Amino acid sequence: MNGIHDMGGMQCMGPIVREENEPRFHEEWEGRVFGMFFTNFAEGHFNVDMFRHAIERMGPAEYLETSYYEHWLHVYETVLVERGILTSAEIEEKIASLREAGES
Amino acid sequence: MAHDHAHNAPPSDTAMRVKALETLLAEKGLLDSAAIDALVETYETRIGPRNGAKVVARAWTDPDYKKRLLEDGSAAIAELGFSGVQGEDMIVVENTDEVHNLVTCTLCSCYPWPTLGLPPIWYKSAPFRARSVIDPRGVLEEFGVELSDDVEVRVWDSNAELRYLVLPQQPTGTEGMGEDALAALVTRDSMIGTALVEAPAD
Amino acid sequence: MPTLTPEMVPGLVAGGASCRMDVDVAPKFKVGDTVRARDINPVAHTRLPRYIRGRTGRITRDHGVFSFPDTSAVSGTHSDPQHVYSVRFEGSELWGADANANACVYIDLFDDYLDSA
Numbered sequence: 001m002n003g004i005h006d007m008g009g010m011q012c013m014g015p016i017v018r019e020e021n022e023p024r025f026h027e028e029w030e031g032r033v034f035g036m037f038f039t040n041f042a043e044g045h046f047n048v049d050m051f052r053h054a055i056e057r058m059g060p061a062e063y064l065e066t067s068y069y070e071h072w073l074h075v076y077e078t079v080l081v082e083r084g085i086l087t088s089a090e091i092e093e094k095i096a097s098l099r100e101a102g103e104s
Numbered sequence: 105m106a107h108d109h110a111h112n113a114p115p116s117d118t119a120m121r122v123k124a125l126e127t128l129l130a131e132k133g134l135l136d137s138a139a140i141d142a143l144v145e146t147y148e149t150r151i152g153p154r155n156g157a158k159v160v161a162r163a164w165t166d167p168d169y170k171k172r173l174l175e176d177g178s179a180a181i182a183e184l185g186f187s188g189v190q191g192e193d194m195i196v197v198e199n200t201d202e203v204h205n206l207v208t209c210t211l212c213s214c215y216p217w218p219t220l221g222l223p224p225i226w227y228k229s230a231p232f233r234a235r236s237v238i239d240p241r242g243v244l245e246e247f248g249v250e251l252s253d254d255v256e257v258r259v260w261d262s263n264a265e266l267r268y269l270v271l272p273q274q275p276t277g278t279e280g281m282g283e284d285a286l287a288a289l290v291t292r293d294s295m296i297g298t299a300l301v302e303a304p305a306d
Numbered sequence: 307m308p309t310l311t312p313e314m315v316p317g318l319v320a321g322g323a324s325c326r327m328d329v330d331v332a333p334k335f336k337v338g339d340t341v342r343a344r345d346i347n348p349v350a351h352t353r354l355p356r357y358i359r360g361r362t363g364r365i366t367r368d369h370g371v372f373s374f375p376d377t378s379a380v381s382g383t384h385s386d387p388q389h390v391y392s393v394r395f396e397g398s399e400l401w402g403a404d405a406n407a408n409a410c411v412y413i414d415l416f417d418d419y420l421d422s423a
Contacts, residue, residue, distance in 0.1 A: 001348065001349055001350060001351065001352070002347055002356060005211055005212065006210070006211060006355050006356050007210050007211075007230055007233045007234040008210030008211075008233070008234065008236075008237045008238070008261065008355045008356070008357040008358075009210075009234065009237060009238045009356075009357040009400070009401070010230075010234035010235075010238075011234065011235065011238065011239075012234075013229075013230040013231035013234045013235070014231050015231060015246065016226050016229060016231045016232045016235075016243065016246055016247075017225070017226060017229065017231070018224070018225070018226045019224070019225050019226070022224050022225060024147060024148045024152075024221065024222055025144070025148070027116075027118075027119065028119070029116075029118060029119040029122040029123070031140070031143075031144035031147075031148070032122050032123075032126055032140055032144075033122055034143065034144065034147065034222070035139065035140030035141075035143040035144055036125070036126065036129075036135070036140065038139070038140075038143055038189075038310060038315070038318060038319075039129070039134075039135045039136070039139055039140060039309070039310045040129075040135075041323070042309070042310040042314075042318065043134050043135075043309065043310075046382070047378060047379075047382055047383065047384075048265075048323075048325070049351055049373075049375040049378045049379035050351075050378075050379050050382060052211075052212055052351065052375075052379070053350065053351035053379045055212065056351065064230065068213060068223075068225075068228045070118060073118070073121065073122060073125070076125060077121075077125065080125075080129075085129075085132070085134065086125075086128055086129075090128060091121070091124055091125065091128065094124035094125075094127055094128050095120050095121060095124045098120060098123055098124055098127070099120065102115070133309065134309060135309065135310075136309055136310060136311050136312070138311070138312045139309075139310045139311055139312050139314070139315055141312070142312040142315040143315055143319070146315060146316075146319055151319075187320060187321075187322065188319050188320040188321060188322040189318070189319055189322045189323065190322070191322065192322040192323070192324035192325075192326070193324060193325075193326060193369070195369075195392075210355055210357070211353060211355055237357065237400070237411050238357075238400070238401055238404075238405075238406075239406060240406060240409050241406045241407070241409065242406075253407040253408050254408070255408070256408050256409070256410070257406065257408065257409040257410070258409075258410055258411075258412055259409065259410070259411045259412070260411075260412050260413075261355070261411055261412070261413040261414075262414075263353045263354075263355060263413055263414055264353055264369075264372065264375075264390050264414035264415075264416070265324070265325040265326070265372055265390075265414075266369055266390070266392075266414050
């Protein structure tokens with residue numbers, strides 16, 4: 001796919017930003033998303049090529065504006081819904097119920 | 105990126121989505137959260153660039169090992185116990201007076217996890233992925249590495265399932281140092297190719 | 307595979323999941339051959355980046371036989387085994403007169419990405 005992920009040779013992206021003493025995970029959720037690669041892979045939901053292609057199918061603006069682990073999260077939601085493991089409604093309902101529980 | 109580490113801050117939308125996904129999959133019996141705990145702990149504490157530094161220091165002190173490393177990176181790295189996910193098929197490329205190597209992944213962010221850990225933000229960033237292949241000398245200058253035009257710059261685009269580790273040049277004056285002391289000099293960036301290894305300050 | 311448990315984590319992390327395939331497939335090319343990357347534009351997955359397509363390089367190493375990502379992204383399993391080569395492209399071949407001095411790219415290309423040149 002001739003997508004935004006295919007970046008070799010582009011010159012419009014600005015300077016390379018580095019971070020001193022970068023932690024392995026910047027937020028706790030990044031670690032959970034990282035781990036879910038292994039659990040979902042072990043469940044047979046995707047192989048590495050399907051995983052990469054699901055990232056490539058993101059819209060270009062969203063791809064550029066989101067982080068590495070947000071790309072991974074996008075894969076899980078996309079592939080699990082496509083496989084019929086989850087529905088988008090289920091995810092939204094669970095978010096709502098977790099928020100409610102957190103406020104109580 | 106904005107980060108709020110205050111403990112009383114409400115979880116971000118992304119954090120909530122992740123929590124929802126993990127909870128749903130666990131409820132369906134498709135995920136054991138303790139496995140994710142174990143994976144996070146593994147990659148936070150046991151897998152990182154100190155592993156690669158040991159490989160480099162061994163190569164600097166043991167010519168036979170260096171020969172094996174350059175001929176069959178996967179097997180030689182396995183001798184030190186650093187095999188596994190995203191390091192299954194390893195190629196080690198050697199920096200010399202004539203050649204400087206730089207590793208990238210223009211299509212995603214492929215990186216040798218067992219020897220270097222998880223990739224830093226800059227390696228995953230669009231500017232690095234985009235420019236590493238068209239202007240490697242410019243990228244290297246941004247990192248403070250200035251090479252004469254006599255030195256050939258080889259960029260390794262990790263687009264397939266081979267993963268690349270740079271064997272940096274040993275700094276002059278460190279020939280008598282032991283393996284552990286040498287390993288302490290070896291930085292993550294020197295094994296990606298965006299830094300040179302410096303001799304100890306004194 | 308059953309649901310991943312903490313006990314299974316060390317074995318999975320250390321064992322990995324190589325895409326190498328233990329299949330006897332003849333290579334189409336050998337080290338030293340000059341090759342041209344095909345100008346393909348599939349709408350699905352490929353690991354042949356645009357900046358390489360149509361360019362001419364030289365094979366420097368045969369990595370052996372691997373699963374072909376363009377196929378396995380669809381099949382979901384290791385598929386279409388073929389040789390992967392390290393191919394060297396000179397900077398001037400990729401970027402013309404705007405290339406850096408004395409720079410080149412090595413990239414790993416499957417048999418199905420290449421023609422003789």
